[in-house]
Amino acid sequence: MTGDAQGTVGEDAQGAMTGFVFDWHGLTFEARCSGALWWPQGRWLIVADLHLGKSERMARRGGALLPPYDGLETLRRLGDEIAALDPALVVSLGDGFDDDAAAGALDADVAAALAALADGRDWLWVSGNHDPAHHGTALPGRRADEARLGGVTLRHVAEAGGPDISGHYHPVVPLAGARRRALLVGRDHLILPAFGSYTGGLSVHDPALLHLVEGGFAVACLHRALPIPLQPPRRRRAGPPLSFG
Amino acid sequence: MSLPPAFAEWFARQGWSPHPHQLALLDTAGDSLLIAPTGGGKTLAGFLPSLVELSGGWQGLHTLYVSPLKALTADIGRNLARPVADLGLPIRVEDRTGDTKSSARQRQRTDPPQILLTTPESLALMLSYPEAPRIFGNLRRVVLDELHALAESKRGDQLMLGLARLRSLSPGLIATGLSATVEDPAALADFMGGAAVIHADPGPDPDIAMLRTARPAPWSGGGGHYAVPDVLEAVRRANTTIIFINTRAQAELFFQAIWAANEDNLPIGLHHGSLSREARGRVEAAMAAGQLRAVVATGSLDLGIDWGNVDLVIQVGAPKNVKRLVQRIGRANHRYNAPSTARIVPANRFEVIECVAALEAVRAHDLDGEPRGPGPLDVLCQHILLTASAGPFDADVLFAEVRTAGPYAGLTRADFDDCLNFCATGGYALRAYDRWQRLVQRNGLWQLRDPRATRDLRMNIGTIVEAEMMKVRWKRGGGLLGAVEEAFAATLIPGDTFLTGGQTVRYEGLRELVIEVSPNPHKEPKIAVFSGLKLATSTELSHRVLALIGDPARWDALPPDTQGWLALQAEVSALPQPGTLLAETFPYMGRWHLAIYGFAGRNALQTLGLLLTRTMEEAGLGPLGFLSTDYALLVWSLDPVTDLAPLMDREGLRAGLGEWLAGNAVMKRTFRNVAIISGLIQRNMPGGRRTGKQATFSSDILYDTLRRYDPDHLLLRITAIEAGRGLVDFGRIEEMLDRSPRLDHRMLDRVSPLAAPLMLEMGRVRIEGQGRMRLAEAEAEAMMREAGLTLGEPGMADEAPVPVRTRKAR
Incomplete structure (x- = not known):
């Protein structure tokens, strides 16, 4: 890991580029291209909006019968991050479950995968608007409404003033003709993209989101974590938009 | 049935005599298909048997008329009103479309009119009501208008499933199809489930030729702007002209160009599918009132209300398809027995050849058309869910009924059961929970687990899947201008200008998912991209073009500059010809280029480009990009392709389609359409349409997830079938290989004459991720x-x- 330098592109053991390292309120973070946030000093891995149980909830409520593989897929990607980083603590920044009922009735293979990931490390479930009261007894880890990291609060939804690290909005940025999940970094707020598989996105240019992080930057989740400014520049390189794909 | 005296007198009073095909239809006892040119009194022919039968009175719905356009139903309603009133027939004629007020809909459900005019989607909706057996139980006749157009898309498959249902609800009903000229009437009759074909007199041959232009066509491009003065002159001489252009973006640009040169201020309008309904309605009304001298239009005017005053059709850009060209020509001069006048304007040198070939085909009455595949299973899935909305059903009975629909005559029980299973449980290999149940079987009958689901299902009826569009409106108030594709909207930043609704506008921002713009006529605009399916030159027309190029003895039909160009190609390289696949490798601007003259249409050649560059990547040739036209594929790379044959190996290409292209955006787009039609993804939710970003995002995710965890899933199977045509069009690659047993690969030291225009083409694709x-x-x-x-x-x-x-x- 290239944890010491500021604002670097990190590399994992295999040399694949994975993240963007930056300092914020006295803490050094790496925005991972998976959409997770890594605090190397304390070995915390922070993810937002896993929405486990989403397809099950939709089916239960008479909605679409989506492929019932979202939980496995979300945990597979989270498992890749855990394998690469070996965190001491995993923080789920709220909406870890699509609703409280889903938290209590996880599919057996999803529950087993979760238990395996949590084995040997601490796990903190911050509650969100989808899962305000959940706590299935079978779930590993602890539950809290908020947590502290240095002078920064970890909570589900950003609150006036901050500084806080949150999720909730599922931010995406338009880049090269496509919407990309993105971590948003403003002066007072750091907002994570949704990590869950079946999650839509809210454009960072939506007023509800932009005012929280105005003047800051976004880190788009691609094959590597790409930093981009949040106020659009006056002029941009002209060129035809990609008409393909 | 013969024409009753009262009807004969009515015809006489109008100064008309019934056409032979109108009487023939009256004589036919069973299902029939009438093939007639525009203006042939087709619609009246279709209704005549109904009007005669109804003159004695009728309780309930007697005749159902289905048309692809809402506007047509309203027009037909007006046209029928006259004979109904004149003859004092005891008939109510009403329409039932998405625009019909809910009070009228309610009344139609309890007290249907004798004649109901509707669209395939509204029919599907009505069939999903529990009252359907009562509404349609007394139905005698179904009239299917513009059947040739409906049969080209999944709307036709849905309509045929609906017709099968109607036949069950009212045994013995008679179906009448009305169609423009098509290449294979028997196939269209089979599509209806079998019908007697009646041909109307096709009328005189059209007066069709290339438009004479002051300047020759340019080497590349698709705009046809070089011909603007000549087009304007033709408009000036004609009464009313329709100028057909192939894409919406080109129509916008041509409209701008023609107005820039329109010194006489001739009233010229613009009409395409991305304009707001109000804007289109204004243009249509002005056309009907004879207030326009010309309208620049896309396929949005291929069908629609007859405007008798149109006397000239101009096709700008290669027609791509002879049948469509003939149908467009028919839009001019709707007086029966008067020849239609049409002129063609090729947009570039290659299109000159295609236009000449198309003219030859029109004169030879040689129409083209791809044979229809079997009925698609995603449409069947939707039909099963809507059937369940009407009430519990027996699987055996429904299977038998579906097989009476022409497109599904060969449906296997296994495929039907897969569709039923998908509708019931999602059809996943991992049968995780009992909650994955939309349909349940009770007492042997399938029904919705939760009857409230009918609302969502009915809100998502239909098989037309457009790219997600975002509306455009003026920032300072005022109406909607039109819509642009969401993917294009995502590239805009405030201050960008783009062209929409015939105007150059400045992007101001996004407000509640509507794009707000202000006027800005002074800047060079971006062009809104409509990345939907680009119409590829048909197989038959491509063959004609190839045969014309390959036979110098026939070049007399070509302009001299085109002849000279081809002669030079023959000298420095070789001519493409039937039986041979010509390819050239040459250096240009520091890159190696490979041109393959496949004549397989742009979609298939794009797919070939994706597959070839992948193989070249593996071979270490460093491919950098490619572009495809209807005729050729051009690939550029760091190292030259010296041995092409292994790269063109059929099995290798097929394997690439399975493994690699399967993860491509083209396939994801195909999957998305399948997922929407089959009901996996719901576009419309109670409380407003889902925003495009959510739908687009999740369908890609769903596709990836299914590929990883459930690769044999029904929807992936359907997607693979669809890849044989449409956007992926792998079938045309195979067709190209079949007809070109010999590969002629030339190594050149410079760009060849045929390849030169390719260098100037737009639409370059950067390869791969x-x-x-x-x-x-x-x-x-x-x-x-x-x-x-x-x-x-x-x-x-x-x-x-x-x-x-x-x-x-x-």
Whole structure:
């Protein structure tokens, strides 16, 4: 890991580029291209909006019968991050479950995968608007409404003033003709993209989101974590938009 | 049945005599298909038997008329009103479309009129009501208008499933199909489930030729702007002209260009599918009132209300398809027995050849058309769910009924059961929970587990899947201008200008998912991209073009500059000809280029480009990009392709389609349509349409998830079938290989005459994911730089989120 330098592109053991390292309120973070946030000093891995149980909830409520593989897929990607980083603590920044009922009735293979990931490390479930009261007894880890990291609060939804690290909005940025999940970094707020598989996105240019992080930057989740400014520049390189794909 | 005296007198009073085909239809006892040119009194022919039968009175719905356009139903309603009133027939004629008021709909459900005019989607909706057996139980006749157009898409499959249902509800009903000229009437009759074909007198041959232009066509491009003065002159001489252009973006540009040269201020309008309904309605009304001298239009005017005053059709750009050209020509001069006048304007040199070939085909009455595949299973899935909405059903009975629909005559029980299973449980290999149940079987009958689901199902009826569009409106109030594709909208930043609704506008911002713009006529606009399916030149027309190029004895039909161009090609390289696949490798601007003259249509050649560049990547040739036209594929790379044959190996290409292209955006788009039609994804939710970003996002995710965890899933199977045609069009690659047993690969030291225009073509595709990623990186870096966020400046404050230099990232 290239944890010491500021604002670097990190590399994992295999040399694949994975993240963007930056300092914020006295803490050094790496925005991972998976959409997770890594605090190397304390070995915390922070993810937002896993929405486990989403397809099950939709089916239960008479909605679409989506492929019932979202939980496995979300945990597979989270498992890749855990394998690469070996965190001491995993923080789920709220909406870890699509609703409280889903938290209590996880599919057996999803529950087993979760238990395996949590084995040997601490796990903190911050509650969100989808899962305000959940706590299935079978779930590993602890539950809290908020947590502290240095002078920064970890909570589900950003609150006036901050500084806080949150999720909730599922931010995406338009880049090269496509919407990309993105971590948003403003002066007072750091907002994570949704990590869950079946999650839509809210454009960072939506007023509800932009005012929280105005003047800051976004880190788009691609094959590597790409930093981009949040106020659009006056002029941009002209060129035809990609008409393909 | 013969024409009753009262009807004969009515015809006489109008100064008409019934056409032979109108009487023939009256004589036919069973199902029939009438093939007649525009203006042949087709619609009246279709209704005549109904009107005669109804003259004695009728309780309930007697005749159902289905048309692809809502506007047509209203027009037909007006046209029928006259004979109904004149003859004093005891008939109510009403229409039932998405625009019909809910009070009228309610009344129609309890007290249907004798004649109901509707669309395939509204019919599907009515069939999903529990009252359907009562509404349609007394139905005698179904009239299917513009059947040739409906049969070209899944709307036709849905309609035929609906017809099968109607036949069950009212045994013995008679179906009458009405169609423009088609290449294979028997196939269209089979599509209806079997019908007697009646041909109307096709009328005189059209007066059709190339438009004489002062300047020759340019080497490349698709705009046809060089011909604007000549087109204007033709408009000036004609009464009313329709100028057909192949794409919406080109129509916008041509409209701008023609107005820039329109010194006489001739009233010329614009009509295409991305304009707001109000804007289109205004143009249509002005046309009907004879207030326009010309309208620049896309396929949006291929069908529709007859405007008797149109006396000239101009086709700008290659017609792509002879049948469509003939149908468009028919839009001019709707007086029966008067020849239609049409002129063609090729947009570039290659299109000159295609236009000449198309003219030959029109004169030879040689129409083209791809044979229809069997009925698609995603449409069947939707039909099963809607059937369940009407009430519990027996699987055996429904299977038998579906097989009476022409497109599904060969449906296997296994495929039907897969569709039923998908509708019931999602059809996943991992049968995780009992909650995955939309349909349940009770007492042997299938029904919705939750009857409230009918609302969602009915809101999502239909098989037309457009790209997600975003509306455009003026920022300072005023109406909607039209819509642009969401993917294009995502590239806009405030201050960008683009062309929409015939005007150059400035992007101001996004407000509640509507794009707000202000007028800005002074800047060079971006062009809104409509990335939907681009119509490819038909197989038959491609063959004609290839045969014409390959036979110098026939070049007399071509303009002299085109002849000279082809002669030079024969001299320095070779001519493409039937039986041979010509390819050329040559250096140009420091890159190696490979041109393959496949004549397989742009979609298939695009797919070939994706597959070839992947193989070249594996071979270490360093492919950098490609572009495809209807005739040729051009690939550029760091190293030359010296041995092409292994790259063109059929099995290798097929394997690539399975493994690699399967993860491509083209396939994801295909999957998305399948997922929407089959009901996996719901476009419309109670409380408003889902925003495009959510639908687009999740369908890609669903596709990836299914591929990883459930590769044999029904929807992936359907997607693979669809890849044989449409956007992927792999079938045309196979057709190309079949008809070209010999590969003629030339190594040249420079660009060949045939390849030269390709160098100027737009629409270059950066290959594979890496190209796209590099583009994103470059764009991100440019944005950082231009925002003044210089990467790498030291001394950043802890509090401020200033990123610093990324260490050697590449």
